[in-house]
Structures are given as structure tokens and as C-alpha cells.
Amino acid sequence: MATVRLKNIHKEFNGVKILKGIDLDVNDGEFCVFVGPSGCGKSTLLRIISGLEDATSGTIEIGGKDVTKSDPIDRGIAMVFQSYALYPHLTVRDNIGFGLSLAKRPKNEIRERVDAAAKMLQLESLLDRKPKDLSGGQRQRVAIGRAIVREPEVFLFDEPLSNLDAALRSKMRIELTELHATLNATMIYVTHDQIEAMTMADKIVVLNAGHIEQVGTPMELYHHPQTPFVAGFIGSPKMNLFEGAIAKEHNADLYGIRPEHLTLSPKEGKWKGVVKHIEQLGADAIVHIHVESLGMLVVRVDGDFSITAGSTIYATPQEGKEHLF
Amino acid sequence: MKRQQIINGVIALVIGVLIFVTPFIFIGLTAVKSAAEASQLGLSWPSEWLFWDNLVAVIQARNYMLLLAYFNSTVITVGAISLLVISAAMIGYVIQRRPSKWNGFIYALILAGLMIPPAVVPTIWLLKELHLFKTLHGMILIQVAYGLSFSVLLFRSFIASIPRDLDEAAIIDGAKPWQVFFKVILPLLKPVTVTVILVQSVTIFNDFTNPLYYLPGKDNVTVQLTLYNFQSQFSSQMNLLFMNILLVTIPPLIMFIFFNKQIVKGMTAGAVKG
Amino acid sequence: MKSSRSYPYWFILPGGLVYLVLFLVPTVAAFWFSLTHWDLFETRFIGLDNYYQFLREPFLITGVVNTVIFGVLTSIAKSVLGLLLAVLLTSGLLGQSFLRTLIFFPVLVSTIGVGIAFAEIMHPARGMLNIGLSYFGIQGPAWLIDPNLALFSVALVDIWKGVGLATLIYIAGLATISSDYYEAARIDGATKLQMFFRITVPLVRPATVTVVTLSLIGGLRSFDIIWAMTKGGPGFSSDVLASVIYKQYQAGFYGLSTAGNIILFALVAFIVIPLTYWFNRREVDL
Numbered sequence: 110m111a112t113v114r115l116k117n118i119h120k121e122f123n124g125v126k127i128l129k130g131i132d133l134d135v136n137d138g139e140f141c142v143f144v145g146p147s148g149c150g151k152s153t154l155l156r157i158i159s160g161l162e163d164a165t166s167g168t169i170e171i172g173g174k175d176v177t178k179s180d181p182i183d184r185g186i187a188m189v190f191q192s193y194a195l196y197p198h199l200t201v202r203d204n205i206g207f208g209l210s211l212a213k214r215p216k217n218e219i220r221e222r223v224d225a226a227a228k229m230l231q232l233e234s235l236l237d238r239k240p241k242d243l244s245g246g247q248r249q250r251v252a253i254g255r256a257i258v259r260e261p262e263v264f265l266f267d268e269p270l271s272n273l274d275a276a277l278r279s280k281m282r283i284e285l286t287e288l289h290a291t292l293n294a295t296m297i298y299v300t301h302d303q304i305e306a307m308t309m310a311d312k313i314v315v316l317n318a319g320h321i322e323q324v325g326t327p328m329e330l331y332h333h334p335q336t337p338f339v340a341g342f343i344g345s346p347k348m349n350l351f352e353g354a355i356a357k358e359h360n361a362d363l364y365g366i367r368p369e370h371l372t373l374s375p376k377e378g379k380w381k382g383v384v385k386h387i388e389q390l391g392a393d394a395i396v397h398i399h400v401e402s403l404g405m406l407v408v409r410v411d412g413d414f415s416i417t418a419g420s421t422i423y424a425t426p427q428e429g430k431e432h433l434f
Numbered sequence: 435m436k437r438q439q440i441i442n443g444v445i446a447l448v449i450g451v452l453i454f455v456t457p458f459i460f461i462g463l464t465a466v467k468s469a470a471e472a473s474q475l476g477l478s479w480p481s482e483w484l485f486w487d488n489l490v491a492v493i494q495a496r497n498y499m500l501l502l503a504y505f506n507s508t509v510i511t512v513g514a515i516s517l518l519v520i521s522a523a524m525i526g527y528v529i530q531r532r533p534s535k536w537n538g539f540i541y542a543l544i545l546a547g548l549m550i551p552p553a554v555v556p557t558i559w560l561l562k563e564l565h566l567f568k569t570l571h572g573m574i575l576i577q578v579a580y581g582l583s584f585s586v587l588l589f590r591s592f593i594a595s596i597p598r599d600l601d602e603a604a605i606i607d608g609a610k611p612w613q614v615f616f617k618v619i620l621p622l623l624k625p626v627t628v629t630v631i632l633v634q635s636v637t638i639f640n641d642f643t644n645p646l647y648y649l650p651g652k653d654n655v656t657v658q659l660t661l662y663n664f665q666s667q668f669s670s671q672m673n674l675l676f677m678n679i680l681l682v683t684i685p686p687l688i689m690f691i692f693f694n695k696q697i698v699k700g701m702t703a704g705a706v707k708g
Numbered sequence: 709m710k711s712s713r714s715y716p717y718w719f720i721l722p723g724g725l726v727y728l729v730l731f732l733v734p735t736v737a738a739f740w741f742s743l744t745h746w747d748l749f750e751t752r753f754i755g756l757d758n759y760y761q762f763l764r765e766p767f768l769i770t771g772v773v774n775t776v777i778f779g780v781l782t783s784i785a786k787s788v789l790g791l792l793l794a795v796l797l798t799s800g801l802l803g804q805s806f807l808r809t810l811i812f813f814p815v816l817v818s819t820i821g822v823g824i825a826f827a828e829i830m831h832p833a834r835g836m837l838n839i840g841l842s843y844f845g846i847q848g849p850a851w852l853i854d855p856n857l858a859l860f861s862v863a864l865v866d867i868w869k870g871v872g873l874a875t876l877i878y879i880a881g882l883a884t885i886s887s888d889y890y891e892a893a894r895i896d897g898a899t900k901l902q903m904f905f906r907i908t909v910p911l912v913r914p915a916t917v918t919v920v921t922l923s924l925i926g927g928l929r930s931f932d933i934i935w936a937m938t939k940g941g942p943g944f945s946s947d948v949l950a951s952v953i954y955k956q957y958q959a960g961f962y963g964l965s966t967a968g969n970i971i972l973f974a975l976v977a978f979i980v981i982p983l984t985y986w987f988n989r990r991e992v993d994l
Contacts, residue, residue, distance in 0.1 A: 159606060161602050161605065161606070180605075180713075181605050181606045181608075182605075182606070182607075182608035186606070187606065188602075188603070188606045190599045190602070190603060191599075192597055192599045193599075194597065194599035194600050194602065194603035195603075196600060196603075196604075196618055197622060198621040198622055207604070207607050207617075208606075208607035208608050211607055211608045211609055211613060211617075212608055255603075255607070259607075439799070439800055439801055439802060440802045442799075442801055442802075443801040443802025443803050443804065444802060446796065446801055446803075446804075446807060447802070447803050447806070447807065450807045450810050450811065451810070453868070454810045454811055454813070454814065454868075455810065456836070457822075457825055457826065457829060460825065460828075460829060460836055461821075461825050464828075474834060475828050475829075475831055475834040475835060475836065476834070476836070476839075477836055517722075517723075517726075518723075520722070521722045521723030521726070522723055524719040524720070524722065524723065525719065525720050525723050525724065527715070527719060528715045528716070528717065528719040528720055529720075531714075531715045532715040532717075540720075543727075543732070546732075546735075547727065547731060548925070549925055549976055549977070549980060550735060550973055550976065550977075551928075551929045551950070551969065551972050551973055551976065552731060552734065552735070553734045553735050553737070553738030553741075553966060553969045553970075553973075554953060554954075554957065554965070554969065555738075555741065555746075555953075555957055555962045555965050555966045555969070556733075556734035556735075556737040556738045556741050556966060557730065557734040559734075559737075559741075559962075560729070560730070560733060560734050560737070561730075564729075575726050575730055576730055578723070578726050578727075578730075579726050579727050579729075579730035579731040580731065582723050582726070582727050582731075586723070601714065605714060611713070611714055611715065611716050611719075614714065615719070636816050640816075640817075640818045640819065642818070642819060642820045642931075642932045642935075642936075643931050643932055643950075646954075647954075647957075657818075658818055658820050661818070661820045661821060661824060661936075662820060662935075662936075665824055665936075672828065675824065676825070679818070679821040679824060679825060682818045682820075682821050683817050683818060683821055686816040686817060686818070687813075687816075687817075689816070690813060690816050694809060694812075697816070698812065698876055701815075701873060701876065701877075702876050702877050702879075702880040
């Protein structure tokens with residue numbers, strides 16, 4: 110188990126600045142999620158930690174040791190790829206044991222460690238199959254098994270769930286969380302999906318355009334976003350953000366209020382608007398309202414809330430829930 | 435199938451057989467005739483069926499030259515292809531995986547190999563300097579040099595379809611560069627390797643020009659050269675000459691029967707990309 | 709990218725070294741040797757004399773002209789016939805896969821074997837070809853004996869042997885054309901002939917590029933088939949550069965032979981490179 114410390118990481122590629130000075134500490138045993146839109150540099154940062162890519166400048170420490178110039182194998186890391194990257198010509202057993210056999214471990218040790226990893230991931234019955242005979246979820250498990258068996262100090266995950274369907278994805282989220290609890294290892298997880306970030310992370314790192322916007326626990330980011338970017342990125346549906354009169358009223362440049370922090374009433378309220386569209390989700394509903402003084406306002410209400418498109422409605426922000434930037 | 439298609443098909447089949455099969459029937463018939471009958475050059479049925487006699491005569495000719503030729507051709511073909519597959523796969527791998535400013539230059543060299551006719555006399559001069567002239571291993575290396583471009587291009591385009599994630603997973607697993615290639619990439623190249631082996635073995639086995647220049651002399655005779663040598667010797671024994679042609683045609687025929695699809699795929703897939 | 713470490717350049721070395729020493733070095737050296745009087749005994753610089761000789765000696769000029777004729781003729785014939793055959797053999801004809809196999813087989817057969825066999829088939833009096841023609845009341849020519857015809861007779865056999873490959877490349881090319889185009893054209897009322905010229909020919913272009921380039925390179929360099937059938941004769945009437953190179957080499961005129969090599973190299977380059985360039989430029993316009 111180990112800490113990961115990044116100091117002033119810069120990355121340039123063909124004159125394009127991909128990372129612009131990243132400083133970050135990941136604590137021992139922490140589940141840390143890098144989240145951000147595509148192109149924000151999160152995958153590059155993960156690859157720099159793994160040693161697959163070199164940073165242009167800056168240092169990386171894993172477990173207190175400077176590994177900036179080390180090869181991936183000497184960093185004590187394991188990585189799970191988005192595409193799983195299972196070796197198609199090897200069986201599940203040989204896939205999981207590949208790294209150990211490269212390290213020339215004794216045959217029976219390899220067998221035991223592969224069996225142990227397979228047991229943990231319920232892969233025992235699949236050990237003799239080839240990757241092409243596995244389902245998406247099973248492949249995902251093999252990829253994780255390949256990482257576990259090497260007993261790394263740090264696990265790296267590069268969008269590992271994005272090739273799975275929605276149902277399987279939510280199942281794997283829970284399994285990964287449990288795995289983290291079992292292994293108690295440091296894990297760094299890259300995703301563009303803020304739901305994955307919120308549900309799994311101990312610590313979320315929000316990246317945007319090559320720099321860190323904010324670091325914090327899921328609830329810190331939800332309740333206290335420090336930048337408009339984080340405010341807009343964390344939470345679904347997105348926070349309503351307005352410039353203009355309403356912001357000035359609070360002596361700010363930007364006024365934000367989450368859809369779930371607005372109350373609707375047919376009779377009275379702060380803002381009067383016309384219901385344009387309703388997304389009925391069952392348990393709750395997302396209501397899009399056009400307010401003359403603001404523009405479009407999105408409100409989350411209970412699914413049973415009775416409302417029709419075209420009707421006039423009043424929306425009121427809950428006391429103390431607004432965000433000012 | 436429509437009536438019209440059937441009628442057209444029958445017509446096409448008749449014409450096709452006439453143009454593309456009769457020459458082979460001619461070869462086959464002449465090969466089993468007596469010398470006198472063969473010199474008539476007709477398509478007539480042999481009055482005497484001398485398959486065995488002619489076969490033995492051809493094999494025994496010039497102190498079993500044909501057997502030596504088969505041995506030499508096999509050595510050259512197998513040797514050259516083993517080297518070609520490994521070296522071309524390695525080159526294709528690096529130039530596909532490692533884009534650099536050199537790639538344009540390397541690519542130009544590869545195309546040059548497809549296009550430029552080899553400069554034969556300077557090559558002979560060089561082979562002599564290297565003591566490779568008139569040797570089987572010299573011939574093997576020549577075939578590697580001449581077949582490299584085509585093979586590299588085939589490997590390169592196939593390797594482009596193998597995700598880079600696999601290399602990286604292997605690197606994370608602690609593989610050295612040569613382990614990434616030999617343990618992960620090479621086993622995945624089986625389909626294209628089969629193609630390269632088939633296409634190149636037909637090419638090398640059928641090669642006449644290069645052995646003619648670089649491998650003169652009786653000891654190093656190859657299968658195609660026996661034809662050339664026998665052409666003058668057997669001018670009055672057309673039956674034996676054609677028996678020889680028949681024997682030379684058998685290896686590609688066997689390849690063709692078993693691997694027709696892969697050969698076609700290799701020759702056209704390598705080609706359509708240009 | 710750490711590609712420098714993961715994909716080391718020494719991987720290129722084994723094959724690259726063989727290629728460098730046995731192909732590139734002789735090719736470059738050829739430029740020097742072509743400027744020398746070079747035989748068994750000496751190598752003496754004589755400037756461009758070898759090239760002047762190529763321009764002066766009628767039999768050498770014939771070789772150059774014949775090379776171009778042979779290359780261009782076989783290349784055009786293979787592409788035109790190849791395309792027509794490919795269209796025919798993708799039209800759902802009875803036995804079309806058998807026919808594909810049939811016309812491809814000669815591609816794999818020894819060129820020398822084919823050449824020797826056809827030399828007999830084309831025998832003016834007793835040859836199968838002329839006997840066959842006589843059934844139709846046609847008096848067949850003296851294929852390989854007639855100096856005006858020999859080169860074309862050999863070209864004919866080369867086309868016979870090579871058209872199968874052209875056809876298969878075209879079949880692969882045709883397979884990439886979506887049937888939507890033909891259906892759209894049918895709804896627009898196009899005839900079969902219009903579809904062929906306005907859809908098939910332009911869309912099968914990448915295959916055409918390949919067939920033309922490949923058979924042109926092969927045709928300009930042809931040696932086996934000519935050597936097996938006529939040895940350049942009668943006289944020098946069917947000599948091409950490749951056979952001239954061999955003859956001069958055998959005669960011990962190494963410098964002259966190498967000059968022939970350079971001329972062949974230049975010929976291939978001057979015909980094929982502009983052609984590919986032109987093909988590719990047109991492709992961008994498409």
C-alpha cells in the first residue's frame with residue numbers, strides 16, 4: 110500500500126500543453142477518482158503515473174519513492190484498461206498469470222496466486238477459456254484479476270466500465286467498491302462519468318483543460334463547489350447557473366442553484382415561468398421552465414407532482430442552497 | 435438463378451475451360467506420351483501410357499538432378515521464408531507503432547523495393563565479395579531482401595488492427611520490448627503470417643531469374659533451373675520436358691488446392707491498398 | 709510517448725541490414741558501374757559511353773522500345789480484361805466460383821513451365837493453337853517465328869498467365885461498392901452499360917490503380933516468360949531490357965549490362981511514379 114504524490118506535473122505534446130502543473134497527494138488506501146470532460150488530461154495523467162508516458166516536467170512519488178524515471182514494472186502499479194486489453198491468444202489463467210510468468214515466479218506459486226485471484230472474482234470456472242468466449246462483464250473481471258494477482262501498491266483504472274451496459278455498470282461499481290474495501294489498496298480511477306465518481310470515490314479530483322479545478326470528497330464537491338466548472342460538472346441534472354441581474358443582486362458574477370433545491374408552486378414564488386417540457390423519470394421528474402428574467406430553469410420535483418406543459422408556474426430557491434461565484 | 439445466368443454460365447464455362455484448362459491438359463498428355471508421339475504436339479490421347487517410365491527417366495536424368503533441385507529449392511524456400519516472416523514482422527511492428535519523422539523515408543525505401551528492378555551485376559559483384567555467390571545461404575538472403583517490402587507492408591497493415599492497449603498491458607505486466615513482440619504480438623499475427631508464407635513460398639519456389647544469376651552451376655540447381663537446363667537437353671524428348679513441367683507444377687498445385695482462399699486473400703488484400 | 713523504449717529501432721536491424729546490403733547498396737553501386745567499362749579483367753571509368761551505346765545500337769534501342777510496348781500492352785490488357793471478367797464473375801453466373809479458381813491457377817504456376825509449354829502450343833504448323841484456329845477456318849500466324857509478331861505472342865501468354873490476379877483484385881474492389889448505388893441508378897433509369905461506365909468504372913478506381921501499377925512494374929521487368937519462349941528472338945525482335953541485361957552479362961559486358969539496369973530502373977520510375985501521382989491526385993478530386 111502506498112501514497113502517490115504528484116509534484117508540478119507538466120505535459121506537452123507537439124507544442125500542445127496537455128497538463129499544466131498538477132500537484133496532488135493520494136493517500137494510502139484511498140479510492141481517488143479523476144473526473145473531467147474528454148480531453149481534460151485525466152487519462153494522460155493516469156498514464157504518466159503508470160509510466161506508460163513521460164511527464165515533460167515534474168516528479169512522481171509512489172510510496173515515498175521517486176519513480177519519475179522508472180519503468181512501469183518498477184513502480185508497483187497495476188492497470189485496468191478501458192478495452193480490458195486481454196491477450197487474445199492466452200487463456201484466462203495465462204492472462205492473469207502473464208506478469209508473474211514474465212517475472213519468472215515458480216509455476217506452483219503462479220497457479221496458487223491465479224487461483225486465489227480467480228476465487229475472489231468468481232472466475233474459477235472460466236480459467237481455461239479464451240477472452241473471446243467471455244462476456245463483457247467477465248472480461249472486465251479478468252482484467253481486474255490480472256491487476257490483483259500482482260499485488261500492486263497502487264491500482265490504476267482507465268475508464269474501466271465505459272464499455273459495459275448500464276445495468277452491468279452499476280453492478281460493477283458496487284463490486285469495485287467492495288474490492289477496494291477488501292484489498293484496502295490505493296486506487297486511482299479515471300472516468301468522465303460523474304456518477305461513477307460520486308458513488309465510488311473517497312476523493313474526487315476534477316480536471317479541466319489540463320489543470321485541477323478542485324479536490325475533495327464527493328459531498329464537499331456537491332455542497333461546496335469552488336468554481337463554476339465544478340458546480341456544473343458535479344450533480345445531475347446540472348446546476349442552474351445565471352449571470353446578470355440575479356447574480357448582481359447577490360454581489361457575484363454568477364448565481365447557481367441546483368435543480369433539486371428549487372420548490373415549485375402553482376400559485377406563488379420567486380420566479381414566474383412557463384413550463385416548456387417535462388422529463389418524467391418515474392421517481393422524480395425534471396421540469397424545464399422558461400423564466401422571463403433568467404432564461405431556462407431546470408427543476409427536479411417528485412414524480413407524482415402534477416404539472417402540464419404550457420402551464421404557468423412559480424419556482425423558489427431553497428434558503429441557503431444557492432452558490433455564488 | 436435465372437435462366438439467362440445459367441445459359442451465360444455454361445457459355446463462360448466452356449470458353450473458360452477451353453482457354454485455361456486445355457494448356458494444362460496438353461502438358462499432362464504430352465508428359466505421358468512416348469518421345470515420338472510427343473513431338474507431334476497434338477492433343478491426341480497417348481497410344482501408350484508412359485507415366486511411370488517418363489517420371490523415372492526425368493528423375494534419373496543428369497544424375498538425379500531433379501531431386502537435388504527439389505532439395506535446394508526447398509532449402510531456399512523454407513530458409514528465406516523463416517527469416518522473412520520474423521524480420522518483416524519486426525519491421526512492420528516498429529514502423530506501425532512508432533511514428534517518427536523517419537517513417538516517410540523508411541516507407542520510400544519499402545516502396546523502392548517493390549518497384550526498382552534489382553541491379554544484378556553489382557549484386558553479383560557484392561555477393562562475390564561477401565563469399566555468398568553460388569551459395570544457398572546467399573540465395574536465401576537475396577530472397578529475403580527482395581521479398582521484404584511486400585511482407586513488411588502486409589504485416590504493417592495487419593498490426594495496425596491490433597490495439598496498442600495490448601502492448602501497454604504487457605509493459606505494465608513487466609514485459610521487455612522483445613517480450614511484448616514475441617509473447618504478445620507475434621502470436622496474434624498468425625493469419626497474416628500464413629498469407630505471407632503462402633504468397634512468398636509460391637514466389638520463391640517459382641523464381642527463375644534470381645537463381646539464374648546468383649546460383650549458377652550444377653550443384654546449386656533449383657527446380658525452375660532444371661526446366662531451363664532440360665529445355666536444351668530434351669529438345670528431342672518433349673515428353674520428358676513436359677513431365678518435368680508437370681512435376682514443377684505440383685507444389686503450387688498442392689498449395690492451391692489446400693490454401694486457395696488464403697492465397698487469394700493475401701495477393702488481393704496486399705494489393706487493393708496500393 | 710515512450711515509443712523509443714517500447715519499440716526499439718534495433719527491431720529493424722536484421723531485415724534492414726539484409727535489405728541494405730543486398731538491395732540498396734547494389735542499386736546505388738549500379739550508378740557508378742554503369743559509367744565504367746567493366747568486364748572480367750578490369751573496371752575503367754568511361755563516362756556515359758555505355759548509355760551512348762544504348763542509344764546507338766539498333767538492337768539495344770529495340771530492347772528499350774520493346775520493354776515499353778510489352779509493359780504498357782500487358783498492363784492495359786490485364787486491367788481491361790480483368791475488370792470485364794470480374795464484372796462477369798460477380799454477376800451470379802452458374803459456376804462462377806469455379807471459373808474464378810480456373811483463371812487464377814496460372815498465376816501460381818511456374819512462368820518458365822508456362823513459357824515452354826506455350827512455345828509448343830504456338831508452333832506454327834503443329835501447335836494446338838493454330839490447329840484449333842483452323843477448325844474455325846482461320847489460318848493462324850507463325851506466332852513466335854514471325855519477328856513482327858513474336859513480342860506480341862509472348863505478351864499474349866503473359867496476359868493469359870496474369871489476368872487471373874487482375875480479376876481477383878477487381879473482384880475484391882467490386883465487393884467494396886455498395887449495391888445502393890446500382891439500385892439508385894436503376895430507379896433513375898440507367899442501362900447496364902451506363903451503370904458500368906458511370907458507377908463501376910469510377911468507383912472501382914483503387915483496384916484499377918493497383919492492377920495497372922502492379923502489372924506495369926511486373927511487365928516492364930519481365931524476363932522469365934520472354935526467356936522461356938523466344939530468348940529475345942527471332943534476331944533481337946522480342947528482346948526487352950531484362951533480356952538485354954542478361955545477354956550483356958553473359959557476354960561479359962558488365963558495365964553495359966548495368967547501364968541497361970539503370971535504364972530499366974529509370975523507365976520504371978518515369979512511368980510508374982508520375983502515374984501513381986496522377987492516380988492519387990485524381991483520387992482526391994473524387
